[in-house]
Amino acid sequence: MTVRVRIAPSPTGLLHIGNVRAALFNYLFARKHGGSFMLRLDDTDRERSTETFAEAIKRDLKWLGLEWDAFARQSDRVARYAEVLERLKTSERVYPCYETPEELSLKRKTQLGRGLPPVYDRAALKLTEGDKTALKAQGRKPHWRFKLDHVDVTWDDLVQGHKAYPAAAISDPVLVREDGVPLYTFCSVVDDIDDKTTHIIRGEDHVTNTAVQIQIWCAITEAKPPVFAHFPLLVSADGTEMSKRLGTLSIASMRNDMQIEPMAVNALLAKLGTSEAVMPRLSLEELASEFDLGKISHSTPKFDIEELKALNAKILHLTPFGAVRERLAAMGIGDVDENLWNAARANITTLGDIRQWAKVVYGPLTPVISDADFLEQAATCLPTEPWDSETWHAWTEKVKAQTGRKGKDLFMPLRLALTSFDHGPEMKFLLPLIGEKRARELLAGKVA
Numbered sequence: 001m002t003v004r005v006r007i008a009p010s011p012t013g014l015l016h017i018g019n020v021r022a023a024l025f026n027y028l029f030a031r032k033h034g035g036s037f038m039l040r041l042d043d044t045d046r047e048r049s050t051e052t053f054a055e056a057i058k059r060d061l062k063w064l065g066l067e068w069d070a071f072a073r074q075s076d077r078v079a080r081y082a083e084v085l086e087r088l089k090t091s092e093r094v095y096p097c098y099e100t101p102e103e104l105s106l107k108r109k110t111q112l113g114r115g116l117p118p119v120y121d122r123a124a125l126k127l128t129e130g131d132k133t134a135l136k137a138q139g140r141k142p143h144w145r146f147k148l149d150h151v152d153v154t155w156d157d158l159v160q161g162h163k164a165y166p167a168a169a170i171s172d173p174v175l176v177r178e179d180g181v182p183l184y185t186f187c188s189v190v191d192d193i194d195d196k197t198t199h200i201i202r203g204e205d206h207v208t209n210t211a212v213q214i215q216i217w218c219a220i221t222e223a224k225p226p227v228f229a230h231f232p233l234l235v236s237a238d239g240t241e242m243s244k245r246l247g248t249l250s251i252a253s254m255r256n257d258m259q260i261e262p263m264a265v266n267a268l269l270a271k272l273g274t275s276e277a278v279m280p281r282l283s284l285e286e287l288a289s290e291f292d293l294g295k296i297s298h299s300t301p302k303f304d305i306e307e308l309k310a311l312n313a314k315i316l317h318l319t320p321f322g323a324v325r326e327r328l329a330a331m332g333i334g335d336v337d338e339n340l341w342n343a344a345r346a347n348i349t350t351l352g353d354i355r356q357w358a359k360v361v362y363g364p365l366t367p368v369i370s371d372a373d374f375l376e377q378a379a380t381c382l383p384t385e386p387w388d389s390e391t392w393h394a395w396t397e398k399v400k401a402q403t404g405r406k407g408k409d410l411f412m413p414l415r416l417a418l419t420s421f422d423h424g425p426e427m428k429f430l431l432p433l434i435g436e437k438r439a440r441e442l443l444a445g446k447v448a
Contacts, residue, residue, distance in 0.1 A: 003030055004030075005027075005036070005198070006026065007023045008041070010048070011041050011049045011057055012053060013053060017250075020060070022202055023061060024266060028291040031288040032291050038197075039068035040071070041054055043074055046181075049075070060255075063251070063262055066284075074187050080190060081187055088219060088220070093147055095125055096124065099123070104120075146172055146212070146216055146219070148172050149215060152167070153212075158229035159231050165211035167211060167212075173186075173216075189213050189217050199227045199228075200227070201228075203230065203233045205233060210230070234272065234301055235300050236302065237302050237307075239302065260308060263281060266287060267280060272302075274295040278311060280314040309349060321342065328354070333355055335362055336358050343429035344425045360421075365447065367448075368417060374403060375445075376444075379440055379443040382395060385436045388432055390428070393428065414443075418430070418442050
């Protein structure tokens, strides 16, 4: 069996971290098993779906490296949904309902007030043909509900184990609205049947949907339903539910505002909520080889922006120059070469941080002068080029012998003058990049 998985985001907003976690799990599962990964846009709601958001979803997934093998839009398949609906009408698995949203809301409130679960009472099944004719004469159009069999729906979940969900505790789901728009619960099943989806990997908030969709699946086809896996949803670092409205949770914000590396997002999400430690990884291939749904814990994982930032730094510290050369040029700091990258990468948190160390080497830089007399003495000890990684030690030893200074009193004034920072990359690597002429100018207090 060829593994076939999918994600089906609605193009009604930007991808957030929860969407991406589902996409990543599906992608890694497909790649590990040599299968296919599909992007399917749930865009039948024309009022809320936009092409702008559709393109943003594609852009975010591509940035993360989650390239899809197949693509579809549900809006292109409306005729197919109508065809399947007619079959369900013929088999009497769907029935027309004429209640307005206000009437349904009142029913739910009444049931809750009586201490009853707000499950649809199937009143529409009692309508006579005369009742239906009268309602149509009032201008009402029906929405169509699927008639559930009131049995326990069972499946073996790859994360949660054996599941048994009582269908009697669920309202008969609406498959098509009164305006003719087919809904996710219905479209998703028809698509999964036609696309030969083998595994559905999604959040545990879909468990009820799964119970419903297994019954819809079996009413449409004799083919075996997919294998399901429902993972726990993320919460914020303080344990509260994450809001999709928070801008920091969008992938666009992480990419553009926070300057997070795509592999930092992937590496964190792939391990959050599993029995494995979060580690810096430089490729999706590495993550795919390690991915195992069986390692996903039943406990609720916490997503911490600060943990993401720390992982981002670790990934940059391991990233070779060749992987960032073109990006640096696009950012306008193409003068950074491999020597500077290797010297400074351990001191950056985001890629843009390399600018400050490029400024140290190439300028302009205003030196921080804490002791002009000492720096003047140090300049007289400065050797002539060529310089290498041993030059800093040789120079500071000579300055130490001449001035009697040592430790912080020796090194800090030199670092401040040459870099304007009291911390940073090892000076034995920076000094040869700064060069003799520029070093003498900085020691003399000149902007260089």
